Amino acid sequence: MNVSEAIASRRSVRAFQPKPVPGEVIRRVLERALRAPSGGNLQPWHLHAVGGERLDALKATMRDRMLQAPAPDGEGAEYKVYPDQLPSPYRDRRFAVGEAMYASLGIPRDDKPARLRWFARNFQFFDAPLALFCTVDRLMGPPQWSDLGMLLQSVMLLLREEGLDSCAQECWALYPQTIGRFLELPEGRMLFCGMAIGYADRGHAVDALQTARAPLAELASFHGI
DSSP, X not given: OOHHHHHHHOOBOOOBOSOOOOHHHHHHHHHHHTTSOOGGGOOOEEEEEEEHHHHHHXXXXXXXXXXXXXXXXXXXXXXXXXXXXXXXXXXXXXXXXXXXXXXXXXXXXXXXXXXXXXXHGGGGGGGOSEEEEEEEETTOOHHHHHHHHHHXXXXXXXXXXXXXXXEEEGGGGGOHHHXXXXXXXXXXXXXXXXXXXXXBOXXXXXXXXXXXXXXXXXXXXXXXX
């Protein structure tokens, strides 16, 4: 698989097979992903791969925690996943992908309880057999957070090379206390996001969804070329 194929086939998978991901595979992927760009070579990322009995324990913890502190508020995120009063066209794009996903699941717009139940599946990693958390020192600023994105994209493309799929999940920011305790993060470290990793369940309707992208002319300008 070349880079273009990996980019074209990467998508946010929300239904996984129970087939386990070998430990040597995720180690190989992460080792290679560490070549991602990093301003000043700070390498600000701290990664935590979770599988097996530890992942089962986390999923059980989250089932209980969501009863005590249900989403979408959770424990209160330490950063805003989206800006307040998101304007067009960003708001329109977010609305469109949500509607497309729930339509693929047969969940109507007015069935809020069903939508919340589906959202809660985020915190079971959509039944994926492997999870990845990305954390960062609190002293780091926006440039270092952009480094995290480049690392995570590298991870997701390398997973495609291995025949694996993923779903990057900023929703985990809603439970920083629970995940901080589970990962035993030091006081100066904060959670950025999680990621579900595994083999896509191609027979599930939600995994047939491919989100649209705006045309190049809408997003790019060319100067002198």
